[in-house]
Amino acid sequence: MANNIALTHKRIRLRIPKDYHSQPVISRLVSDYGLTVNITAAVLGANAVGDGWFDLDLQGTIGQIDRALSYLHDLGLQIWDNNSETGIW
Template sequence: MADATINKRIRLRIPTDYHQEPVISRLVSQYGLIINIRAALLAANAVGDGWFDLDLQGTAAQVENGLAYLQELELEIWDENKVGNW
């Protein structure tokens, strides 16, 4: 069952330093995840941080590797299962 598809909901804070970086695109291209953006706040000329509410879909390994990538970037991640509905 290692190839079973799982879903994980997260909220991801995007600091201004990363506004021009393809963070979500890399989750798809490098980690094979299917991403659904449930909500977002990130303006083209934003002065402050932005955020995304994401549904991540993939194998457990793909999801874990994608989350590890986000953690390597030192992005703030909230797990919906741990904080409830926001």
């Protein structure tokens, strides 16, 4: 019997303050939470000065995504969520 675990997508916009630039925040979403992460847009100042903004498409189980979002919230990062078809944040 095949293991059919439903995967879902969640689109978020994430603000990463300059204090976190040396931390592997996005990488941990993959390594620690098992998500597939697609960076669909990003803004990062020259020489990584200032805050970074990342539009991410997260793919995983609902539990994986929920745990990953809890991790980001625990870090105190600003997160905007967009699951609408319009693409408007």
